[in-house]
Amino acid sequence: MKAFQLVRPGAMGELRSVAQPAPGQGEVLIKVGGAGLCHSDLHFMHGDFAHVPYLNDNVPFTLGHEPAGWVEAVGAGVHGFERGQPVIVYPIFGCGHCAACHAGLDHRCQVHAASGPALGLGVNGALAEYMLVKSARQLLPLGDLDPRQAAPLTDAALTPYHAIRRNLQRLRPGATVVVIGVGGLGQMAVQLLSVLSPARIVAVDRSADKLAAARALGAAATVVADAEASRALRDATRGQRADLVIDLVGVDATLKLAASSVAAGGRIEVIGVAGGKLDWSFARLALEASIGSSYWGTPTELREIVALAQAGRIGTRVERFTLDDTARAYGLLEAGQIEGRAVVTPHG
Ligand SMILES: [Zn+2]
Ligand SMILES: [Zn+2]
Numbered sequence: 001m002k003a004f005q006l007v008r009p010g011a012m013g014e015l016r017s018v019a020q021p022a023p024g025q026g027e028v029l030i031k032v033g034g035a036g037l038c039h040s041d042l043h044f045m046h047g048d049f050a051h052v053p054y055l056n057d058n059v060p061f062t063l064g065h066e067p068a069g070w071v072e073a074v075g076a077g078v079h080g081f082e083r084g085q086p087v088i089v090y091p092i093f094g095c096g097h098c099a100a101c102h103a104g105l106d107h108r109c110q111v112h113a114a115s116g117p118a119l120g121l122g123v124n125g126a127l128a129e130y131m132l133v134k135s136a137r138q139l140l141p142l143g144d145l146d147p148r149q150a151a152p153l154t155d156a157a158l159t160p161y162h163a164i165r166r167n168l169q170r171l172r173p174g175a176t177v178v179v180i181g182v183g184g185l186g187q188m189a190v191q192l193l194s195v196l197s198p199a200r201i202v203a204v205d206r207s208a209d210k211l212a213a214a215r216a217l218g219a220a221a222t223v224v225a226d227a228e229a230s231r232a233l234r235d236a237t238r239g240q241r242a243d244l245v246i247d248l249v250g251v252d253a254t255l256k257l258a259a260s261s262v263a264a265g266g267r268i269e270v271i272g273v274a275g276g277k278l279d280w281s282f283a284r285l286a287l288e289a290s291i292g293s294s295y296w297g298t299p300t301e302l303r304e305i306v307a308l309a310q311a312g313r314i315g316t317r318v319e320r321f322t323l324d325d326t327a328r329a330y331g332l333l334e335a336g337q338i339e340g341r342a343v344v345t346p347h348g
Contacts, residue, residue, distance in 0.1 A: 002346070003062040003128035004326040009055060010047025012327055013063050013127075021124070021132040023075035028133045030089060033147025034318070035126035036066030037326075037342040038155055039183070040273050042334055048275065054115055054122030064127030064344070065091045065120030066155045068147035071139075078136045086142040088150050088306060089126070090299045091119040093134050107162075107296040118296075126151075127326060129346045137299070140306055150309060152184065152316045152341040155296065157305050160189035162297030163246055163269040164196060165304075170243045170267060171197035178233065178261055180204045180225070181248035181272060182214040184341040189246055191314045194218030199243065202236045204229060204257070207336060213317075225254070233261050241286060242266055246294075251276040262289045269294040318343045 001020045006013050023029045041063050049055050067089040071081045081087070093116075094106025101109050109117065116122025124132065133139060142150055164171075171177060177199045179189050186203070187210070193201050194217065203214035204223045211222040221236040223229055241263035247254050250272025258268045259278055268291040278291070285291065308314045317340025321329040329342045 001129040002323050003124070004064070004323060004344070005060040005062050006044055006055075007060045009044060009050065009059065012045050012330065015324065015326065016060070018062070018128070020130050023073050023132060025076045026078060026135055027075040028071060028078055028081060028136055028139060029073040030067065030069040030087065030131045030133055031072040032067060032126050032128060032131050032346050033069035033086070034149070034151030034343040034345050035064035036152040036154070036156060036184075037329055037333055037344065038066060039333065042330060043273060045330070054117070058116055058122040061122060062124040062126075062128050063120050064125035065118050066151050067091060067119055067126035067131060068142065068151040068154065069131070070147065072130060074136070081136060081139060086145065086147050087139045088142050088147065088154060088302070089119065089133055090138045090140065090302050091125070091154055092117055092296065093123070093138070096135075096137070104298050104300055106299055127323065127344055129323070140303055142306065143310055145306070145309055148320065148343060148345045149316055149318055150306070151343050152188070152318065153305050153309060154302065156184045156316070156341050157188045157192065157314065158297035158302050159271055159294070160185050160246065160248070161192055161301055161305055163271055163294035164189065164192055165301060167244045167267055167269065168197060171199040173198045175199040175243040176202060176237050176240055177244045177246070178202045178204060178237070178242040178258070179214070179219070179246050179248065180254045180258060182210045183248070184338070185271065186210070186248045187213055187217055187317065187340065188314070189248065190214045190217045190219050195308065195313050202233065202242070204233065209339065213339065225257070229257055230260050233257065237261065244269070246271060248272045250274040252278070259285055259291070262286055264288055268292070316341060320345050322346075
């Protein structure tokens with residue numbers, strides 16, 4: 001079968017011919033419906049993660065960490081799933097027995113963190129015709145949802161959902177939330193905030209098209225990310241600082257913008273993995289404001305997101321590509337020319 005693999009960190013992935021896997025005990029083979037393309041893959045292909053052993057030592061491996069599809073075959077001991085059933089795949093392999101996994105926080109599993117924590121991250125992922133899932137625990141039935149449309153829920157929705165959900169107590173009526181970077185994840189963040197909170201949403205991006213999309217999805221105000229962004233953001237927040245800032249870019253400039261716009265007691269959630277740095281000292285942020293990373297999400301949160309999508313409360317904007325067109329699709333993503341999310345659909 002065909003698979004798009006990271007062969008050499010620092011170089012564009014390659015479409016290769018690989019053996020189709022067969023499910024062993026407890027495993028499930030998925031016919032891939034959709035595999036969303038993520039900006040973080042571009043970082044791997046630029047070699048920005050040379051310090052992460054599993055991305056460098058495990059090559060070649062199939063990229064693609066936003067999977068959904070149909071059950072193709074189940075291994076011995078797997079019950080409750082049948083061939084042809086549409087499923088979404090929680091991409092992270094929790095060991096199931098560490099303290100984090102016992103708490104349902106598989107994304108913090110330390111046992112698998114060093115060896116390849118998720119599909120498409122050091123282990124074969126979804127950019128292939130078929131994909132092996134280690135455990136049926138990673139599968140959630142999609143019901144009426146189309147896997148090709150649902151795939152981005154596993155990262156583009158789950159990642160901002162995790163960051164938003166743990167800050168919902170800040171987002172009371174009259175609160176302000178700033179979303180920096182409204183590409184695939186940022187547009188989802190705006191949708192989720194609109195559904196989950198009464199806070200006023202302000203979107204920041206370089207692209208006028210993406211800002212227009214954010215406005216259509218529920219942003220009350222938008223700010224162009226240029227040299228004047230800090231002042232424009234103060235105007236857009238009506239002089240109030242933000243109770244929550246979500247930085248989906250994570251470069252020096254966006255971290256600085258986030259730091260200058262967070263309110264006393266507010267929170268900055270950094271999702272973007274661009275590796276920017278921010279000087280911190282006691283008085284650098286507003287009093288008692290905090291900053292930290294937010295990484296992916298939990299199986300329970302994915303279940304909640306699927307419920308929101310099934311209820312029609314959130315939706316994905318998807319641009320479809322064939323497996324043969326994967327490199328071109330990454331090129332468009334890199335050039336900022338994907339509206340919503342690029343999804344590779346290996347079976348059409
Ligand atoms: Zn991702
Ligand atoms: Zn674990």
